Amino acid sequence: MSTPGTLHPPPPAPDLPATGTAPAPRRRKRRRTWRQAVRRDWQLYSLAVLPLLFFLIFRYLPMLGNVIAFRRFEPGGSIFGERWVGLRYVRMFLNDPSFWEAFTNTLVLGALTLLFCFPLPIVLALLLNEIRTRKLKQFVQSVSYLPHFLSIVIVAAMVMQLVSVDGTVNQLVQAAGGEPVPFLQRPEWFRTIYVSSEVWQTVGWGTILYLAALTTVDDNLYEAARIDGANRWRQTWHVTLPGIRPTMVTLLILNIGTFMAVGFEKILLLYNPLTYPTADVISTYLFRMGFGSSNFSYAAAIGLFEAVIGLTLVLSANLIARRTVGTSLW
Amino acid sequence: MVTTGTRQAPPRPRPRPRGSRVSRGYRVFQAVNAVILTGVVVVTLYPFVNIVARSLSDEAYIIAGQVSLVPRGFNLETYRLVMSDSMFWTNYRNTVVYTVVATVIAIVLTTCYAYVLSKKHLRGRSALVGIAVFTMFFSGGLIPNYVLVTSLGMKNTIWAIAVPNAINVFNLLVMKAFFESLPVELEEAAAVDGLNTYGILLRIVLPLSKAVAATMVLFYAVSFWNSWFAAFLYLDQQDLWPVTVYLRNLIAGATGAENVGAIAEADEVQAEATLKAVTIVLTTLPILLVYPFVQRYFVSGVMLGAVKG
Numbered sequence: 001m002s003t004p005g006t007l008h009p010p011p012p013a014p015d016l017p018a019t020g021t022a023p024a025p026r027r028r029k030r031r032r033t034w035r036q037a038v039r040r041d042w043q044l045y046s047l048a049v050l051p052l053l054f055f056l057i058f059r060y061l062p063m064l065g066n067v068i069a070f071r072r073f074e075p076g077g078s079i080f081g082e083r084w085v086g087l088r089y090v091r092m093f094l095n096d097p098s099f100w101e102a103f104t105n106t107l108v109l110g111a112l113t114l115l116f117c118f119p120l121p122i123v124l125a126l127l128l129n130e131i132r133t134r135k136l137k138q139f140v141q142s143v144s145y146l147p148h149f150l151s152i153v154i155v156a157a158m159v160m161q162l163v164s165v166d167g168t169v170n171q172l173v174q175a176a177g178g179e180p181v182p183f184l185q186r187p188e189w190f191r192t193i194y195v196s197s198e199v200w201q202t203v204g205w206g207t208i209l210y211l212a213a214l215t216t217v218d219d220n221l222y223e224a225a226r227i228d229g230a231n232r233w234r235q236t237w238h239v240t241l242p243g244i245r246p247t248m249v250t251l252l253i254l255n256i257g258t259f260m261a262v263g264f265e266k267i268l269l270l271y272n273p274l275t276y277p278t279a280d281v282i283s284t285y286l287f288r289m290g291f292g293s294s295n296f297s298y299a300a301a302i303g304l305f306e307a308v309i310g311l312t313l314v315l316s317a318n319l320i321a322r323r324t325v326g327t328s329l330w
Numbered sequence: 331m332v333t334t335g336t337r338q339a340p341p342r343p344r345p346r347p348r349g350s351r352v353s354r355g356y357r358v359f360q361a362v363n364a365v366i367l368t369g370v371v372v373v374t375l376y377p378f379v380n381i382v383a384r385s386l387s388d389e390a391y392i393i394a395g396q397v398s399l400v401p402r403g404f405n406l407e408t409y410r411l412v413m414s415d416s417m418f419w420t421n422y423r424n425t426v427v428y429t430v431v432a433t434v435i436a437i438v439l440t441t442c443y444a445y446v447l448s449k450k451h452l453r454g455r456s457a458l459v460g461i462a463v464f465t466m467f468f469s470g471g472l473i474p475n476y477v478l479v480t481s482l483g484m485k486n487t488i489w490a491i492a493v494p495n496a497i498n499v500f501n502l503l504v505m506k507a508f509f510e511s512l513p514v515e516l517e518e519a520a521a522v523d524g525l526n527t528y529g530i531l532l533r534i535v536l537p538l539s540k541a542v543a544a545t546m547v548l549f550y551a552v553s554f555w556n557s558w559f560a561a562f563l564y565l566d567q568q569d570l571w572p573v574t575v576y577l578r579n580l581i582a583g584a585t586g587a588e589n590v591g592a593i594a595e596a597d598e599v600q601a602e603a604t605l606k607a608v609t610i611v612l613t614t615l616p617i618l619l620v621y622p623f624v625q626r627y628f629v630s631g632v633m634l635g636a637v638k639g
Contacts, residue, residue: 037453043527044446048458051443051497055461058494062470062478079477124370127363142625143371149617149628151556153574157581157610158377161384166395166603168380174395204374208632232356257467265559269578283472290473291563303471311468 069301081297089301099302102285105278109267110259112195118255120199121206122248126236128207129214141211144204156269159197160184184270187278194270194279198263209247217243249321257314260306282306378614384607385409392603408604412612417568418576425555425572432492432554437547439496440505445531447502448509459506466499479564490564491557491572501549504634508542509535545631548624555617577609 038045064080069089071081093099124144131137147155163169163183170180183189221239230238264283271279282302290299379399384392388403396402412418446452447459470478475494484490512535520534536543558574565571580602 034453041449041452041527044449044452047442047527047531048446051439051446052458052461054439054493054496055465058475058478058496059465059469060461062474063468065470065474065478068474068477073477079474079481127366130360130363131367140367140371142622143374145625145628146618146621147374149552149556149621150614151558151574153556153558153578153581154610154614157577157606158381160581161381161603161607161610162377164603166393166397168376168398171395171398180395200374200377204370208629212633231353232359268559269581287472290476296473296477300471300473303473307468307471314467 066300066304066307068297069304071297073297073300075294075296085297089298090305092298093302093305098280099282099285101277102280102282106260106262106281106283108278109191109194109262109281112191113198113262114255114259116195116199117202117206118252120203122210122244124203125207125210125214126240128211129240141204141207144207146204147201148205150201152265153269155197155201156266159193159270163189163193184272185274187275190271190275190279194263194267197266197270206251209251210244213244213247214240245325249325253314253317253321256317257310259313260310378618381607381610381614385604385611387604387607389604392607408608409612412605412608418573418609418612420569421571421573421576424570425574428488428491428561428572429551429554431488432495433547433550435492436496436498436501436550436554437543440498440502440546440550441531441536441543443497444502444505445509445535447506450510462497462499462502476563485564486566486570491554491560495554495557495560498550498553501546504631505539505542505546507634508539512538541627542631542634545627545634548627549631552617573613577613580606580609 068079068081070084070086072083072085073081128137128140131140161167165180165182169183174180181189183193217240221243222235225235225239261283262281264281264287267279267281267284268287271284283306286299286302286306289295289302380397383399383401384397385408386401386404386406387397388405391397391402443458443462447455447462449455452458479485479490479494484493516534516538517530520530525533556574558572558578561570561572561575562578565575
């Protein structure tokens, strides 16, 4: 899977993806085989034309569009901006306390999400795996997958109802003798609300791959462990967990990759000016900068910063995983 | 072969320790496990029950904080109110139209590209795969995308919803993995019989791929059905909105990003409690109704993707 070089736009024509594979001396020979390949497979290449156009226009062109982070952009003007302004917008956000607040919130929410939403599916999958009754297991699985299929708007709406002043959570608070709390207006509660709703929505669905991996663990290993006197707990620790380690590592890398993009849509739906101190993340901040204050260049500079960090995180997580446990995405 | 995509391997529980060897610790564990999993089921289902109860209750009981599992002061008045709102139905119809159009575009593009990528002999194949996979880890970001879609004149059209998200790379890889698992001999025989590439794809490969195609249709359809942000960003006119944006604007009254005076309006917001509950129920209902029938296709789709994800 060759990714280097694709930061720049991929080759213009679909049938000539010459992403620097050929060293100069062998050029003639390469070109001949390319011609043969095109002659033989032109119908296949033609099928790739529309999808490639899609990728070029809607994925790679916006990457180039990020140059407006370094250029002055005027609405209605060129999508690549009007004139160079250098690092002005980068300096601007680096000196912007609101940006750093959003940055901190992103790290905290990302870390909390990772802390809960990564291990809990593993635990749930292990527990599900211990159910003997097949029907019962399927029922629990079906129920726990359900929230995954709801629109984020519906999830946010449900959260709002549950934590509203007259909602279930406040009914419990009052039953325990407390005063009702307007949770969504309280910055100190936002993280709890956000992470709980993430757990509710994602943990069940997250078990699928682990459950599949669990069925591939060799029964003989359990047999051997039992003969060696391992109880069920030790069997889980020494046989089951190592058996699903590749799945764990892969999903961890993917989770780390989305670390910076923490629940943009959900936060946009759940936060309000009162909870900005804990809820505002980089993506929501740049959304407000772009669409609230119409400062597109400034917002694009922040977005580029976020995307570069995200990419760096995935690449380093992948590298570390390959070096240490020998599992990687590519 | 045809059904490869539809069924997961039957779950194989770990062998139970036999007869007298069932230790007391294990029995305690089973009991605790049952309690935990019951808890999971209850916690997952409770919000649904609660919202239905609220939607059927009298406003006064909700404000008093007395509605949890069962409706209090049962009435259907709010349902009548919401269902007589013509904008609600207009937006619902938009959701259906957007979902169908966007899914068709997505399926065509994804199938074509996945088929090309599945041909191992093809020159430049790894570059073509790389072009797609790289976009999973790096994207242009919100602002450049918005500027692009706007300057293409797609604002306030269905294309702003359907086109920019036409290929999901995860789905693409699932389909590619499936095509790769098909026996090459079939296609070779078809080629000998004089079918060209398009003919092979349409008459040989696709009929064998009904299961995976169905899964892909579901994946895309659900994601377009549920999407709201693209519509929120690109559609300014109320009669173009999908129902998710309708719901979003209803709930935004309480804590929406734009509503700074949320607290001042608290009283008014309370009066809408049933209205929100009813709208939530009505937008969730279609998903709940089809969920039991389509769930296993989703599971198998994820499995298929995991093989080579």
